[in-house]
Amino acid sequence: MDLQTEVLIIGGGATGAGISRDLALRGIPSLLVEKDDFTSGASGRNQGLLHSGARYAVTDPEAARECITENRILRRIAPHCIEDTGGLFVSLPEDGHEYRANFIRACGVAGIDTEPLSAREALSMEPKLSPLMIGAVQVPDGAIDPFTLVVENARDAESRGARFLLHTEVTGLIREGLRISGARVKDRITGEEFTIAASQVINATGAWANEILSLAGLSIGIALSKGSMLITNTRLSERVINRCRPPASGDIIVPNDTVSILGTTSLRAEDLENHAVTPEEVSFLVDELSRMIPAIKGERFTRAYAGVRPLVQTAQAGDDREISRGFALIDHQSRDGLEGLITITGGKLITYRLMAEKTADFICARMGLHVPCLTHLQPLPGAGRGHTFQDRLLRLRHQIPAFRRELLCDCELVPREAVDAILREGKVRELQDILHRTRLAKGTCQGGFCVYRLLGVLNERRKEEGLGGSNRILKGFLEERWKGIRPVLWGTSLKEEELIESIYKGLFNLTPEEAATADGGHP
């Protein structure tokens, strides 16, 4: 099977999915290939902060302005992916008043609204904050759900004619003289190899940008920075809590539905596929962030995970935190004399739409078309839908008849209906495809109680064979789960894990040796 398209997009993160929607809204045909599922890269491995831009106001004013503009646009076009929590920048005694004064001034210049608060006012809003705090500043930060955001961009694009090939990896670029005219790809599930011919190829692979460029003998200057995060069992604050100091590691707490996400670290990444969270990173995050919320020391953590940021190196920076969070759109014709290939990388989750707009503008100019961008005006299809825990509870009560109200995930209120609807679409090829499209296994038990129920559903609908069989699905899931839980196993987390382990051993009648093989070595 060899395919043809006008524009080939490589990478199914927020940027690739955003480009696909932007082009579809302008009537330009495209085909996106992603080696895993949507959100398998940084787009599914970030802190979920809807930046107001305040974090960058002092050190990177351009990134700050981009963030606040996109923050406002996303609230309009994707309100169902956003929780409008607001945010506080908290000053501890060692942070002093000087940075806070600069910060308020720089936010003003970038167009970010601020409201200075006394320590007493901030404590009355967020009682878990440290009583040692000397003051805070309120900003329009929020929380964003990257999974819904990316999948909805893709669904909307598809409904307008865009095509996707998931679990399909680009293994080579087709070169005709000084022109890239397509790519060689491999279906990672069936092993089938084929080519895709295209007039324009967009490299939207984020941290993998240089791996794609190396297929054409090119490279660009990007630093790969691994960031690790921890998820707590409860929601620690109503608002996003940031430290009021120059951006550093371990200074943000983002409320996410019923939990909070603590982050991040910043270490040079060596391996793009396996990024383990180290015990040192866990201790650092707990110690550093408990200075803002002391209760963190006694929290139960449900998971640790990490992602890799591609930071575009435009100037000499001593530390990765000093490299701009801005993005780069690189035309390899003008830079390297190679036609038909562009790279878009760097940036933030919340600037994905702007990155897509600039890329689509470039493609239009290349094609001699004058079609305006619509993504800042056209809401995503689910824009009217509520998304909070309460909304899900109400939907469950009122929209699903009682006799069909079977819950698969109690922590996140995922009804069987939601999974059935995804299976009906007929596109699921891996267990992760279901987990990326629902909140299943994202709650406090991390799939401990719901994944075997999901297996039951797959079995009833005779779907598990297509996904490699129940044992493979379960083993793959438990191995992934174990990677996330191992770094945070102490105290009550350890107790919960022992309970889950005994449930699995009992359910599947496993001996200790079989259990060790089934969960990737966990005794």
Ligand SMILES: Cc1cc2nc3c(=O)[nH]c(=O)nc-3n(C[C@H](O)[C@H](O)[C@H](O)COP(=O)(O)OP(=O)(O)OC[C@H]3O[C@@H](n4cnc5c(N)ncnc54)[C@H](O)[C@@H]3O)c2cc1C
């Ligand atoms: C630790 C951390 C915390 C962050 N926190 C935030 C935050 O709170 N707020 C915010 O706005 N931003 C945040 N970011 C930044 C944000 O996550 C990224 O900027 C954004 O997700 C990048 O999206 P992308 O689509 O460009 O890249 P990715 O999401 O990485 O997508 C690239 C895709 O390309 C695919 N791919 C790679 N090679 C191939 C190939 N050969 N063939 C086919 N497909 C391929 C990959 O599988 C991947 O899915 C954070 C990033 C990190 C790492």
